[in-house]
Amino acid sequence: MLGRVREQRELRRKLAVNGIDLRAQVAQTMARAVAQIELARRRVTLSQRAIDLANENIKIETDRFNLGKATNFDVLNRLEELRQAELRKTQAMIDWHKAEVVVQALTGDLLPMYGVAVD
Numbered sequence: 001m002l003g004r005v006r007e008q009r010e011l012r013r014k015l016a017v018n019g020i021d022l023r024a025q026v027a028q029t030m031a032r033a034v035a036q037i038e039l040a041r042r043r044v045t046l047s048q049r050a051i052d053l054a055n056e057n058i059k060i061e062t063d064r065f066n067l068g069k070a071t072n073f074d075v076l077n078r079l080e081e082l083r084q085a086e087l088r089k090t091q092a093m094i095d096w097h098k099a100e101v102v103v104q105a106l107t108g109d110l111l112p113m114y115g116v117a118v119d
Contacts (some may be wrong), residue, residue, distance in 0.1 A: 017094060033102040040096035047089030070115035 061078040064070035104110035111118060 008073065010035040030103065030106050033099045033106070037096060037103070040092050040099060043092035044089055044096060047085055047092055051089060053083045054078065058082060086118035 036048065058075070058078045061070055061075045065075050101110060104113065
C-alpha cells in the first residue's frame with residue numbers, strides 16, 4: 001500500500017513537470033511563430049520594393065536597348081532580376097502563411113476556421 005502511494009505521488013510529480021515543460025514548449029513555439037510572421041511581413045514589403053525597382057530597371061534597360069546603348073542580354077538580365085524578386089516575395093508570403101497557421105493551431109483557432117469541431 002505504501003509503495004502504491006509513493007508511486008502515485010511520483011507519477012503526479014512527473015505529470016506536473018511534464019505540464020510545465022509542455023507550456024514552455026508551446027510558449028517558445030508561439031514566440032518563434034510570431035517572430036517568423038513579422039520577419040515574413042518585412043520580407044514581403046522589401047520584396048515588393050525590389051519588384052518595383054526591377055520594373056523601373058526593365059523600362060530603363062529597354063529604353064537603353066532602343067537607343068542602341070544596351071544589348072538584349074542586358075534586358076533579359078533585368079527581366080530575370082524581376083522574376084527573382086517575384087519569387088522571393090512569393091516565398092515570403094508562403095512563410096508568412098505557414099507561421100500564421102502555426103499560431104492558429106496553437107491558439108485552437110485553426111480547426112474552427114474550417115468548420116471542424118473536435119468533441
